[in-house]
Amino acid sequence: xxxxxxxxxxxxxxxxxxxxVRVSGNWCARFAPYDGAGFHVVLEGSCWLxxxxxxxxxxxxxxxxxxxxxxxxxxxxxxxxDAAAVARAVPFELLPGETMPGARRQEAGGGVEMLCGKYxxxxxxxxxxxxxxxxxxHLPNRVGSHPELRAAIALLGGELADQRPxxxxxVPSLLDLLLVYMIRSWMSEGAGGAWSAVLGDxxxxxxxxxxxxxxxxxxxxxxxxxxxxxxxxxLARRFTTLVGRPPMAYLTWWRLTYAATLLRDTxxxxxxxxxxxxxxxxxxxxxxxxxxxxxxxGRYRATAGQVS
Numbered sequence: 001x002x003x004x005x006x007x008x009x010x011x012x013x014x015x016x017x018x019x020x021v022r023v024s025g026n027w028c029a030r031f032a033p034y035d036g037a038g039f040h041v042v043l044e045g046s047c048w049l050x051x052x053x054x055x056x057x058x059x060x061x062x063x064x065x066x067x068x069x070x071x072x073x074x075x076x077x078x079x080x081x082d083a084a085a086v087a088r089a090v091p092f093e094l095l096p097g098e099t100m101p102g103a104r105r106q107e108a109g110g111g112v113e114m115l116c117g118k119y120x121x122x123x124x125x126x127x128x129x130x131x132x133x134x135x136x137x138h139l140p141n142r143v144g145s146h147p148e149l150r151a152a153i154a155l156l157g158g159e160l161a162d163q164r165p166x167x168x169x170x171v172p173s174l175l176d177l178l179l180v181y182m183i184r185s186w187m188s189e190g191a192g193g194a195w196s197a198v199l200g201d202x203x204x205x206x207x208x209x210x211x212x213x214x215x216x217x218x219x220x221x222x223x224x225x226x227x228x229x230x231x232x233x234x235l236a237r238r239f240t241t242l243v244g245r246p247p248m249a250y251l252t253w254w255r256l257t258y259a260a261t262l263l264r265d266t267x268x269x270x271x272x273x274x275x276x277x278x279x280x281x282x283x284x285x286x287x288x289x290x291x292x293x294x295x296x297x298g299r300y301r302a303t304a305g306q307v308s
Contacts, residue, residue, distance in 0.1 A: 003199065003208050004187075006254075007127035008179060010261050014120040016175040020160040024111025028081050030089035034071035037119040039182065041065045041153050045112030050075040050086060051136055057081075063141025065149065067182045069133035071121075078112070092116070115157060119179055122264065122304070125257045125293075128244070132193040137186045146188070149181040198242045203228045207239055207247060215255050216278040221247060256292045259285070263297055264304035270297055 022044075031038060033052070040049070042060045049058045049066060052073040057080035060066065068074065075081065075089045139146065156174040159167050187196050198204050206228040211219065224247055225235040239247045255277040262273045274285035289297050 003127075003129065003195075003212055004180070004183065006212050006258070007129040008183070010125060010127055010257055011121045011123065011130060012119060012176070012179075013122045013264065015172050016117055016119045016179075018115055018117030018156070018160065018171065018175055020113070020115055020157065022111055022113040023078075026078055028075060028077040028085050028089040029092045029094075030075050030086075031073060031092050031116075033073035034118060035123065036071050036121045037179070038068040038071060039066060039115075039117050039119075039178070040076065041115040041157075041178075043113040043115065043153075043157050047112045047114070048077050048080045049136075050077065050081065053135075055136075058136070058138055060138075061141065063150065063153070065139040065141075065153065065182060065185075067133075067137040067139070067179075067186070068135065069130065069137065070135055072135045074136075076114075115153070115160065117175060119175070124304075125260050127257070129195040132195055133183070133186070137182060139182060139185050139189075146181065146185040149178070149185050152178045152181050194242070194244070201238065201242055203230050203235060203238045204242045207235060208243075208250075211247070211251050211254060215251065215258055216276055218278070219248070219251055252288070253292070255279075256289055259289060259297070260293065260300060260304075263301040273297070 020043075040060070042062055042064050044062055046059065046061050049060055051058075051068075052075075058066070059080075060076075075086050076092075077085065077089070081089075139149065141150070152174060156171065156178060159170050159174060164170075187199070198208070207224050210217075210224060210227045221232050221236060225232040228235055230238075236246060239250075243250055245253070259273055259277045262268060262276065266273075268276075270282045270285070274280075274282050277285070279285035279288065286297055289300070293300055295303075
């Protein structure tokens, strides 16, 4: 696994959801704050997004994608609505229906057509890469930009429009792919903050790739420095400066974060999980996990199962 994949997998729970909607006329729909991440992709027409908490309205054109990584509440409307119109915004759940004043669903032509969806996230243990994502990521459709993202949008739009055989398996996979491509596109535009610098540094990247590929290995600073092709002091200095913690401290943190993901997503016994994350005994693992999470692995698994 690589860092970006692991960072997403550590927080993603359940199955993502999505809708393909088309509306016309005068309309204004509210998306309540959500304990996850939301996204919108404009397929046809245009509209405006107004984030909660102020900030200028964002014009969305065909092919534009928006990711709201922290579930920020917002309004989408046919125009940059004023405060009075925003206050009267109808919940999104009513958007495709006849009950939404001034809006109607259309089967073809006119108005705006969008893909709207949500990802469920477990925020109890978030990788710093995910924490760096801003409240809103706007990825305009520019000629030649982010071809993988554009391809994923086209495939997803087709699956949601036609409901072809196998769509129930294809759509969740394409939604996961869309999330990866949106985060990758944000990072490629130079707005990725500290972790763009981390993943752009060959020494830090080599060390992180090694730790994430085999967290159970008996890593030492010397062995990790050899893997990265530098001296131990060089690795310690560059890794700590960029990542924000020394290599072995990051390894301990990642082992326990990965263990939490396994507890949440698999039925594997405690001894097996302990071995997968580099602990020799379940007792040693339980002690480290309790110190880091403030609860035992068993209690964590029971609580995580209630929300996943």
